[in-house]
Amino acid sequence: MYAIECKNLTHYYGSKLIYQNxxxxxxxxxxxxxxxxxxxxxxxxxxxxxxxLQPTQGECLIYGENTQNISPATKRRIGFLIEGxxxxxxxxxxxxxxxxxxxxxxxxxxxxxxxxxxxxxTPTQKLSTMSCGQRSQVALGLILAQDPDLLILDDFSMGLDxxxxxxxxxxxxxxxxxxxxTIFTTSHIIQDMERLIDDVLIMDYGKILAQQPIxxxxxxxxxxxxxxxxxxxxxxxxxxxxxxxxxxxxxEFYTYATEEEVKGFLNSQGxxxxxxxxxxxxxxxxxxxxxxxx
Amino acid sequence: MIKFSRYTLVxxxxxxxxxxxxSLYWTIFEKVPKSVQVYYSCTIDDFVLVxxxxxxxxxxxxxxxxxxxxxxxFLFFRQLIADGEMPDSIKGVLVEPSAIGRASSFFRxxxxxIHAPQPALYPMLxxxxxxxxxxxxxxxxxxNKRIEFIDSKTNKINEEKSxxxxxxxxxxxxxxxxxxxxxxxxxxxxxxxxxxxxxxQGSLFQVKMVKGQPxxxxxxxxxxxxxxxxxxxxVRSKEFYCYVFTRNQGVYLLMEDVYELQRLPVDGFDPETMxxxxxxxxFNKCITVGGDNxxxxxxxxxxxxxxxxxxxxxxxxxxxxxxxxxAALFPFEIRTNIDxxxxxxxxxKLSPGFWWVIVNVISVFAFIFVLRKRGWEIKSNIIDVIxxxxxxxxxxxxxxxxxxxxxxx
Amino acid sequence: MFKAxxxxxxxxxxxxxxxxxxxxxxxxxxxxxxxxxDILFVDAANYWYAFLFRGVIYFGILKFxxxxxxxxxxxxxxxxxxxxxRIKLTFHLxxxxxxxxxxxxxxxxxxxxxxxxxxxxxxxxxxxxFFPSGIIIDSLLTLAPWFLGGLATYFLVALILMEPMWLxxxxxxIVSAGFVTxxxxxxxxxxxxxxxxxxxxxxxxxxxxxxxxxxxxxxxEM
Numbered sequence: 001m002y003a004i005e006c007k008n009l010t011h012y013y014g015s016k017l018i019y020q021n022x023x024x025x026x027x028x029x030x031x032x033x034x035x036x037x038x039x040x041x042x043x044x045x046x047x048x049x050x051x052x053l054q055p056t057q058g059e060c061l062i063y064g065e066n067t068q069n070i071s072p073a074t075k076r077r078i079g080f081l082i083e084g085x086x087x088x089x090x091x092x093x094x095x096x097x098x099x100x101x102x103x104x105x106x107x108x109x110x111x112x113x114x115x116x117x118x119x120x121x122t123p124t125q126k127l128s129t130m131s132c133g134q135r136s137q138v139a140l141g142l143i144l145a146q147d148p149d150l151l152i153l154d155d156f157s158m159g160l161d162x163x164x165x166x167x168x169x170x171x172x173x174x175x176x177x178x179x180x181x182t183i184f185t186t187s188h189i190i191q192d193m194e195r196l197i198d199d200v201l202i203m204d205y206g207k208i209l210a211q212q213p214i215x216x217x218x219x220x221x222x223x224x225x226x227x228x229x230x231x232x233x234x235x236x237x238x239x240x241x242x243x244x245x246x247x248x249x250x251x252e253f254y255t256y257a258t259e260e261e262v263k264g265f266l267n268s269q270g271x272x273x274x275x276x277x278x279x280x281x282x283x284x285x286x287x288x289x290x291x292x293x294x
Numbered sequence: 295m296i297k298f299s300r301y302t303l304v305x306x307x308x309x310x311x312x313x314x315x316x317s318l319y320w321t322i323f324e325k326v327p328k329s330v331q332v333y334y335s336c337t338i339d340d341f342v343l344v345x346x347x348x349x350x351x352x353x354x355x356x357x358x359x360x361x362x363x364x365x366x367x368f369l370f371f372r373q374l375i376a377d378g379e380m381p382d383s384i385k386g387v388l389v390e391p392s393a394i395g396r397a398s399s400f401f402r403x404x405x406x407x408i409h410a411p412q413p414a415l416y417p418m419l420x421x422x423x424x425x426x427x428x429x430x431x432x433x434x435x436x437x438n439k440r441i442e443f444i445d446s447k448t449n450k451i452n453e454e455k456s457x458x459x460x461x462x463x464x465x466x467x468x469x470x471x472x473x474x475x476x477x478x479x480x481x482x483x484x485x486x487x488x489x490x491x492x493x494x495q496g497s498l499f500q501v502k503m504v505k506g507q508p509x510x511x512x513x514x515x516x517x518x519x520x521x522x523x524x525x526x527x528x529v530r531s532k533e534f535y536c537y538v539f540t541r542n543q544g545v546y547l548l549m550e551d552v553y554e555l556q557r558l559p560v561d562g563f564d565p566e567t568m569x570x571x572x573x574x575x576x577f578n579k580c581i582t583v584g585g586d587n588x589x590x591x592x593x594x595x596x597x598x599x600x601x602x603x604x605x606x607x608x609x610x611x612x613x614x615x616x617x618x619x620x621a622a623l624f625p626f627e628i629r630t631n632i633d634x635x636x637x638x639x640x641x642x643k644l645s646p647g648f649w650w651v652i653v654n655v656i657s658v659f660a661f662i663f664v665l666r667k668r669g670w671e672i673k674s675n676i677i678d679v680i681x682x683x684x685x686x687x688x689x690x691x692x693x694x695x696x697x698x699x700x701x702x703x
Numbered sequence: 704m705f706k707a708x709x710x711x712x713x714x715x716x717x718x719x720x721x722x723x724x725x726x727x728x729x730x731x732x733x734x735x736x737x738x739x740x741d742i743l744f745v746d747a748a749n750y751w752y753a754f755l756f757r758g759v760i761y762f763g764i765l766k767f768x769x770x771x772x773x774x775x776x777x778x779x780x781x782x783x784x785x786x787x788x789r790i791k792l793t794f795h796l797x798x799x800x801x802x803x804x805x806x807x808x809x810x811x812x813x814x815x816x817x818x819x820x821x822x823x824x825x826x827x828x829x830x831x832x833f834f835p836s837g838i839i840i841d842s843l844l845t846l847a848p849w850f851l852g853g854l855a856t857y858f859l860v861a862l863i864l865m866e867p868m869w870l871x872x873x874x875x876x877i878v879s880a881g882f883v884t885x886x887x888x889x890x891x892x893x894x895x896x897x898x899x900x901x902x903x904x905x906x907x908x909x910x911x912x913x914x915x916x917x918x919x920x921x922x923x924e925m
Contacts (some may be wrong), residue, residue, distance in 0.1 A: 052791055054922045076797035086787045091714060102707025103796050295801060299915040302908040303862075303878075309905075310881035411893035413755040414837025417748075432748045434755070436837050444835045446747035479756055630888055638888050639898045695874040699919055 003028045003150050003182040004049065008058035011044055018044050019206045022058070026199075028149075031176055031183040033193040033214075035287055036203035042186045043083070045203075046154045049184070050080060062150065076104060079148035083155045085139040089128035093121060093138060097145070104146050112141035115171070133164040140168060144175060151176070153185040157192050165189070169196050194283040202290055209290050214283070221286050223279045224262055226251040229272040240265045243292055252279075254289035300696055304678075307692030308685050309628060309640070315688065316620070316627035323616045327586065328608050333573060334580035334593040335365040336384055341580075341591055341604045342366065352604045368394050368575035385577070394576060399529045401537060403570035408523045408539075409635035415444065417479050421486035421502050421509075428481035435459075437472040437491070441501075462508035463501060469494040476524035476536060483528040490524050490536050490548065498524075500535070500553070513553050519543050522565050531574070539565045559592055559600050567634065586610060612646045622649035625686045654686040661690055670698070704798060705806060712780060712810045719779040720814055723772040727822040730764050735829045737761065742833060754838055758892050762826065765846060766887070769853025773815055777860035780811045785864050794921060804917045808861065812910060815857050819850050841892050848895040851906050852886025858909040859883065865916035875916075 004026040011018045018041040026032045036042050047053035048060050051067045060067045065074050088096055093116060101107040115137045127135055136156070143151060151172075157165050173196050176183050187193055193200070193214075200217055202209040210217060221242075231249035235241070240261060243254040255262055259278060266273065281289065331344040340351045342365050349362045363370040364379060371394050374380035383389060415434035423429065433443045433452055440460040443452040464470075470493065477489035488502020488509070498513040498521065523539040534547040538555060545563055546555040563570065563583055571582045578601065582591045590605040611617040620627075629641045661682045665672055672679065675698055682689040738761050742750050753759040784790040793807075794800045823846070830839045859879035866872045886902065889895075895902070 050791065050795065052794070052921060072797040072799060075795060078795070080792075080795045082788075082791055084787065086789055086792065088711065088783070088789060088792065089786075090783050091711070095710075095714060099707055099711050102710070103704055103798070295911060296914050296918045299912045303912050303915060306882055306905065306909070307878050310878050310885075313885070314881050411841070411891065411896065414841050415751065415755055415835065417752065430748060430752065432746075434748075434751060434835070436835075446751050449747070449831075449833060449835060479752075630885060636891065636894065637897050638895050640901065692878075695871070695878060696915070697871075699922055 001028050002026060002061075004060065004062055004184060006045075006048075006058070006060040009045075009048065009055050009060065010057040011041070011048070011053075011055045017206065019203075022203075022208060024201055024208065024211055026182060026184055028182050029180045030198045031173070031185070031196060032199045032201055033197035034184065034186045034201045034203065035190060035193065036186075037205075037291055040203045040205055042203065043154070046083075046152065046186065049152055076146075077149040079143035079146050079151040081139055081143055081151070081153040081156055084158055085132070085136040085156075087127055087135065087139050087142070089135070090126060092124050092126050094123055096127065096138070096142065100142055100146065106147045107145055108147050109145050111144035111175070115141040115144070118167075132159040133161060136160055136164060136168060140172070147179075148181070150182045150184070153183065155186050155188055157187045157189045165192055172196065190284040190287050191282070200283075202287065204291055218281070218283065218286065220256050221281070221290065222255055222257075222259075223281050223285065223289055224253040224255070224259070224276060225279050226253055226266075226276050227274040229274050233271055235266075235269060235271060238265060243289055245292070249274075252289070300698065301677075303696040304681065304689075304692045307695050308681075308688045311688040311691050312624075312626060312628045312685070313630060313640075316624055316629075319620060319623075320616075323619070325614060325616050327611070330589060330606065332571075332580060332582045332589060332591040332604070333366055333369065334578050334591075334602065336575070336577045337365055337367065339602070341593065341602065343604075343606075368398055369573075387576070389576065396530045397574060397576040399527070399531065399572075399574045401525075401527060401570075401572045403523070403525070403537065403539065403565070405566055405568070405634040406636050407525070408565055409637055411636065412475070413479070416475060416477060416489065418443070418488065418501075418503050419481065419486040420504075420506070421488060422504050428483065428486055430481050437470065437475065439470050441470075459501070459508045462510050463499070466499065466510045466512045467497065468499055468510070468512075469497070474521060474524050476526050478526050478528060484530065485528075487526065487535055490526055490538075492521050492524070496521060498538070498548075511553055513548065513555065516555060516557075517543075519546075519555075529574070537572075539563075539570075541565065545570060556598060559594060559598065587613075618649075621645035621647050623653055623687070625650040625654060625684070625688075650686060654683055657682050657686050657690040661693065664694065674698075708798075708803065708806050709810050712807055715783055716776050716779045716811060716814060719772075719775045720818065723775065723818045724821065726772070727768060727818065728825075730768055731822065731825050731829060733764060734762050734826075735832075738829075738833050747833070751834070751838065754834075754841075754892070758890075760842070760845060760890060760892065762842060762846065763890065765822075765826070766849050766890070768822075769819060769850045770856050770883070770887075771853075772818060773853035773856035774860050776811055776815050777857045777864065780807070781861050781864040788867075788920075790865070790917075790920060794917075800917070800921060801914055804914060805911070808858075808910070808913050811861070812854065812857060815854065819853065823850070844893045844896055844899070845890070847899055848886045848902060851899070851902050852883055855886065855902075855906045855909055856883050858906070858912060861913045862916050865913055865920060867916070867920045871916075871919075 002025045007023050009022040010020045034042055034045065044053065048055050049062065049067055051070055054068055062070060062078065063074050065071060091099065097109055097112060101109065119134050119137055121130060121134055127138060156168060160168065169192055175181065185197070197214055199212065200214045201211045228249040228251060235244055235251065237244060240257045241253060241255055245252040253262060263276065328345065333342045335342050338351060340353065342362065343350050349357045357365060363373055367374055367380060367384065371380055371391060381389070415436050417431050418435050419428055419431060432447055433445045435441055435443045441456060441463060443455045444450065445452050472491050472493055473496065474492045475489055486502065488500055491499050491501055493499065496518065498515065500511040500513065502509045520541040520543060521538055522541050524536050526536040532550050534549050534556065536548045538546040538548055542564060545558045545560050547558065549556050558581060560581060560583055567585060569584050573580045577595065579594050580591060581594065582589050584590065587610040588605065588607040591603065592600055593602045595601050612621050624645055626642060626644045629643065630638050632641050658679060661679060662672060665675055678693045678698055681693060754761065784793060793803065796803060827839060830842060859875070859882065863872050863875045863879060866875055
């Protein structure tokens with residue numbers, strides 16, 4: 001059963017194509033991270049998911065309902081964190097809790113007060129006078145209290161210092177796994193994702209580069225550092241090489257293939273090398289390897 | 295609901311555009327319209343027509359300023375006396391300044407007078423106080439199902455006085471409430487003649503206060519008149535009390551003391567659209583009725599017999615260049631203020647002719663061009679296209695300012 | 704849920720509501736202190752005369768108050784929703800988007816109307832001390848377009864603020880300015896008598912136009 005199904009999404013801003021025929025699904029109970037460089041359509045996707053944007057073609061379904069027209073009952077099952085932890089900053093923490101509690105029958109304010117007890121804020125302090133980190137905890141606390149089945153988190157790490165980020169992620173993962181929640185999230189800071197997500201969806205301009213469980217991805221996607229004997233030798237890109245970054249005689253070879261396959265490929269091309277070693281990658285390295293540096 | 299809210303906005307946009315754009319056009323391009331003042335000269339027994347610095351008679355003779363003043367000795371008698379040019383007698387009649395002053399009066403009616411808010415209350419002056427000066431009373435009256443006097447000191451109805459006047463009016467056959475109440479609500483007049491009031495049946499009465507008591511006269515009408523406007527005047531000749539305007543039944547003077555309605559020799563006068571002027575002097579009355587681009591002048595003697603008439607007509611607004619261009623650009627306009635009314639309203643004016651159709655068609659093409667450029671279907675914008683076709687530039691602005699987001703690409 | 708909606712709207716606009724009431728009361732106190740003073744000095748008969756035949760109005764200070772209040776409440780209510788596109792949060796609430804927006808709007812317009820009602824009732828009460836009904840009715844006819852204009856201002860400022868694109872905000876502002884001016888053309892007593900019903904109808908129609916920019920927002924114009 002899928003929490004989110006997007007089929008054949010195509011979107012243009014004016015005449016500028018963002019992506020074409022994009023399809024992906026998010027399984028219930030999974031935490032999916034959407035990665036992509038700026039301008040590849042992360043925000044566009046989030047906006048379509050939340051019904052704030054009508055795609056030029058195609059559709060997204062959340063729990064089987066078109067996101068352009070989600071019923072209040074289904075909206076109640078979706079927790080939405082806006083980029084930058086935007087909330088009604090003219091309220092204080094009591095007012096905002098009282099406000100939201102009126103909309104959700106399953107409202108459970110325990111996690112909210114639990115998160116907020118760690119912050120040094122006064123009961124009458126307006127959100128607008130709080131720090132970014134404090135606001136992020138309020139925003140997250142509200143979503144947790146709402147007790148949604150699906151959480152859509154748009155760039156939750158923006159503006160947070162490392163401490164808050166860690167706090168946020170650890171709390172979130174523990175919560176999601178304990179309660180079998182589905183999470184769809186984006187973040188600029190890919191390091192964070194590694195600790196949080198089950199599945200990764202990597203977007204490039206106009207297409208999806210990878211969608212798979214993060215463990216599979218990290219195991220299969222490899223980087224080999226190769227030192228060439230003759231720096232002038234060029235390596236032709238092949239199906240086997242996802243990306244090749246060459247600086248003088250040093251080559252970073254990114255691939256889904258095994259070491260043997262790569263070596264076989266190099267031999268078949270007549271490439272002579274001095275050294276060949278596999279480099280252990282973090283998710284961030286893998287992301288850059290996959291999407292190129294520029 | 296959302297589509298409805300968009301059409302509301304488009305509608306509002308069209309209203310605003312059809313008020314402000316024409317208003318801007320006229321501010322920039324409107325030409326001063328021709329207007330002619332007409333007098334009747336007793337020295338040449340002919341009309342004198344004044345159009346700016348041009349002074350001519352009906353035979354085409356033109357006059358200098360000095361000659362012109364001599365043509366109208368009653369109008370310019372102070373100047374003529376100062377110049378030593380004032381004749382002692384005209385047509386064998388000895389003319390004295392006091393007699394000239396008594397005989398001269400000036401009156402002007404414009405349609406705006408019947409389209410104006412009326413005061414809620416009127417002061418009833420004492421007409422025979424025995425004092426030289428008239429004084430303003432402390433109370434004001436209104437007429438609904440009776441006449442009520444309200445004391446301004448206490449803001450309460452004076453029941454006694456109200457009953458007294460109500461009874462006196464009812465006694466003379468007044469059917470409450472009143473339709474028109476006309477008087478001179480001021481103490482700056484030579485004497486007080488109270489109010490000229492039409493009742494619910496259209497009958498005309500005079501109501502005034504004499505030594506604290508009501509004085510009511512019912513005026514006999516020669517025929518049933520549909521009176522639309524009465525203006526009380528204080529003419530020094532004491533010839534008549536007021537001007538009475540009817541709907542297409544002529545203009546009358548209510549003569550003093552005899553309470554007879556004297557019909558003026560003006561036919562086809564429409565108080566809704568026409569202006570009326572009357573200048574009186576020792577020998578004649580000169581009446582001018584007119585509209586935007588025409589007038590008709592009638593000179594009468596003191597027996598109200600016609601002695602001369604003249605008329606003229608010139609280019610109307612939409613026959614002039616500025617009006618023609620306007621009518622070619624815009625299918626209509628809405629004015630909030632017009633000369634003929636003191637009320638703010640949406641006065642809709644359709645442009646004459648059909649030249650504006652061209653601009654409307656161009657607007658439709660411009661709109662379709664924009665639709666194509668944005669990749670929108672024309673079919674799902676068909677209502678917008680019709681709106682533009684009907685309202686031209688105004689509609690084009692409105693549908694572009696409030697774009698149709700429901701249309702398909 | 705409706706209570707929760709009102710709760711948030713009230714937090715946003717309460718200061719402006721209080722300020723409007725205070726401003727209205729101060730204006731009324733000013734008006735009637737002046738009337739009392741002038742009547743003492745020039746006599747009621749002359750004071751009435753000035754109103755009846757010279758068109759001197761004693762409540763001119765009220766002219767732009769409804770406009771300021773309408774604009775003020777609309778800004779207090781909708782500006783915070785547009786900062787950082789917070790309206791997304793509102794639209795994400797488990798409620799039909801249009802119904803939600805209409806309820807928010809009805810509450811704001813209702814508060815504004817309530818403020819107007821308080822001011823007008825007190826105005827009638829105060830006037831009744833000094834003036835007969837005819838003068839009061841004519842005064843109300845003169846005030847009516849100003850207050851209608853205030854309501855129209857509320858609806859149009861909401862429309863402008865909720866519009867996601869600056870270019871269209873400018874377009875709406877031009878039309879709105881042109882439209883709202885129509886309510887303030889002249890001050891002559893009863894001069895709007897014949898247009899009032901139509902202006903009231905147009906204002907009523909305007910009550911739902913905020914849905915238009917709300918819809919544009921939801922369909923991703925930005």
